[in-house]
Amino acid sequence: MTEHIKIGAVPPRRHFIADGIQRAFAYPFPIFATEDMEVHLDAALQTGGFAVTGSGSSAGGTVIFDLAPAEGVQVTLLRRLPYERVTDFLESGALPARALNDEYDYLTACVQQLADDASLTLRYAATDLPASSLLPGRAARANQLLAFDGGGNPTVTPAIDSEALGSFVAPGAGAVRRSIRDKLADVASVKDFGATGDGIADDTLAIQAALTAATAVFVPPGLYRVTATLPVGYGQTLHGSGAGSIIRADGAGFPVILLPDSYACLHHLRIEGGTVGVKLTGRDGPCVQNAVHDLTIWDTETGVVLDGGDSPDRPCYWNNLARVLVVRHLLHGIHLVRTGAGDTPNANKFHCCRVYSLGVPSTGSGFHVQHGRYNNAFVDCEANLSTTAHSCFRIGPDTDKTLLVNLYTESVGGVPNVYLEAGSIETSITNLFSASGGPAIWDQSGGEFTAYNAGYPAKNRFKRSQVTDLTVEAMRYETRFVDPVAGGVVTPDMTRSVHLVSAFNGAVEFRLPAPGAAEGRSLTIKKMDQSGNVVMVTDATGSGPDGRPFPLGGRHDFVTVVSNGAAWWITAAHLVPGNAGFLEGAPLFEPDLSRSVYLVSAFGGATEVRLPAPSATLAVGRTVTIKKSDISGNAVTVTQGGGGGPDGEAIVLAGKGHAVTAMSNGAAWHILARNP
Structure with a gap:
């Protein structure tokens, strides 16, 4: 007897994900004829382009495509039988076992097909005990929505009218009805324009398209890779949800975000990479009244740049920056500059802005006001820099009336806390906490500044400062002890005011610098040892104070000298009586x-x-x-x-x-x- 098909407990469905190479896909369930096999690529039913082997075999067979399905396409192989009976047994006729087996095989296959279809439907769990599974009657459910009552049984609920489905009314008196489309258009998402935020795809064009189409653009949490500058134009807003909304520059040589006009708002984003994180400049119009706040900017060359640009008609004025953190910058944290013939950035306000090297060897300044002619203000700002930095705050030669209030400056090295360049005018410094090892205020401006409560814990530790009227209640001098191992020539440390010299190991020539190199400097030299060796005070011109070498022969002899640029002059001296x-x-x-x-x-x-x-x-x-x-x-x-x-x-x-x-x-x- 010829073997019949055996219908095993194998579901009549098989899924595959194509790799772009494989053409043959095996199926483990039997089919009665090749037309019983349905082939789908994703959701599309295929009517050709393949061949089916193994029909009539209990072990199944293979579907072979003419061309391999594309990579990532889902291949579905499904046995699909018509629910029909086309054979009949004759009255009192022969009843062969093969005919019965074939009928039962077909019926079993149809039952499997029904079970497979049922597995894709909504149904109660086997352990559920609903009181009823009947739907309410036709009249009861007309124009209603299917719901479930407190017992979990089918019921109906009134349908929302079509107008309500397409409109929105805000809660509160005076609210008017608006369409959902209009409501959603209030804030466009960059994802509405194709941005993925997966850190892999280039989202530049999608974000630029969003900024072209909408006034307010939202950046949902994600990592958005960009390869060109994103301009935020007049009156526009670009914002995210905080540090989780990341815009990362892929490559250098361009600012990540540009504010080229006025009244724009940029906030709640994390910006990474690029030559500049955020640049404000009057490219398209005056760059005024822009608001930049609640940003973190990482791994840029310079975090924020305000540029006066090329035209005085498009100045960079009255912009407000608050709660901006610049981390691991290479050059400057925040830089005010004029790169062309425009005006200097003026009257810009910075509040609670922080620049933090975090171990990166930055070479510029935390805050560099290179050009800023009037009234730029920095309040509650902080610079914490590496030892390679130029200065924490640097006020350049083209500045006037810069206001620094309640600053915190820090470095583990000798970086100047506030550096005032020659040409800066009327800088005002109030409440400076100078935690860097460098001078609290290094003044090259010739005294063109005022300082109050500046330089804690070493208040007002200046360099090269000119004081017009000074009242001193207590004065301290930096002192150096000099003890050469064999006498000879020694030169002063010009950062110290008092030198205590020992000639115990041999006569010492204490050689002052040429007077022209030390104009205005005053030094005190005192002999400390009891030996008979002399400390002879000379200068680099071959002369000495008052035009001659001055000997300090006995212990505690001293001389105080001052240079007027032409010569060293003795202002005080002491020779011990009875020496x-x-x-x-x-x-x-x-x-x-x-x-x-x-x-x-x-x-x-x-x-x-x-x-x-x-x-x-x-x-x-x-x-x-x-x-x-x-x-x-x-x-x-x-x-x-x-x-x-x-x-x-x-x-x-x-x-x-x-x-x-x-x-x-x-x-x-x-x-x-x-x-x-």
Whole structure:
């Protein structure tokens, strides 16, 4: 007996996702004839372009396409039988088993088909116990909506009228009916114009199309990749839902968002990459009264730029920026500049704006007002920068009346907190918290600023500042201790006002810079050690204060000098009274006049003490006493360079205690006292 088809417990449906290469798709359920196979590509029923094998086989067969379905297309293979019986058994005729088997196989296949169709319908769960599954009658359900009552049974509810389905009425008195289309058009979404926000597709054209078509454009949460600038024009609004609405520049060389005109609003977005995150400039008209707030801007070269542009008729005035965070910028956080012949950005207001390097080695400034002639104001703003930055706040040479209020500035290095360039005018600084290691205010403007409560915790720590009228209640000096290992030449640290010098290891020449390089500077040099080595104060011109080298011979001797640009001048000096030297063991001594008294022993033989020539720089104005200290009969003779001695003669000190005191007036040594 010929084998009949066996209908197994296999659903008569099979789904595949095409890969663009596969042409043959196997089906595991039997069919009686090739016309029993339905083939669908996605939702489309196919009537050709394929061949079916395996009809009549219990194990199924294969559908072979002439061309492989495209990648991603769903292929559905479905057994579909007509519900009919076209055979009949004869009365009292033969009843062969094959005929019965074929009839039962067909009926079983039809039951499977019904079960498969039923599995795609809405139905009660097997465990559900509804009181009724009957629909309300025709008259009851006419013009009604199908619903379910408190018991979960079918019922009806009044239908919403077509006008209500197509219109909207806001709650509250005075509301008028509007169409849903008009209501939805109030704010357009970039997704209405094809943006995907998946971070992969290029959403530039979709967002630009939205901005072309609508006044207010919403950016739903997502990552929107753009490859060109997005202009937000006159009176337009572009906004998102916060940091989850991300617009990321793919590539550099362009501003991500441009505000080229007036009265635009940009808010609640995260902007990433690009040469500039947000640029405001009068390209299409005056760039005034734009509002930029609640933005985070990451990984740009410069976060925000306000540019005066090319035309004075299209200025960049009266724009408002609030709660803007710029993070990991490469150059400037917020930059005010004029790149053409237009006016400087003026009267713009910044409130609660923060610039944070977050470890990125930025090379510019947190806030750089390069050009801003009048009344740009920064209130409650912060710059926290890397050690490579130029400054936290930088006020440029083309600025006037810039207002800085309640600022916080910080860097782990010596970055200046506020840097005022030469040419800046009337900058006002109030409540500056300067947490950077650099100067609180580095003034190059020549004093063209005012500061109040500025520079905490080191208030008003300025550089190069000019003060017209100064009242000082307490003053501190930066001090340096100098102790060369072998004496020799040392030069001052010009950032310190007081130098404490030790000559313990050898005589020291303390060489001041040329006076022209230190105009207005005042230094105090004090000898700290007890040795007989001299600290000689000179300058780089080969001279010294008051035109001559100045010796500090004894411990605690000091001199205070000031440069007027032409010379160093002594303003104060101190030589300790009784500062004496003891000379012994040589037939000739030439004292350096670093001491006021020399005690000379001639015990080993007659001794000559030769004073410098009276016109020598070391001698003019100096007073010195020479005294014989030993009991021998050897004489101590006091002479002077060039011959002669005090009052024109060599003075002989023959006995112990004999002494002479002489003073040089530059022309001669004159005796002031003599014993005997």
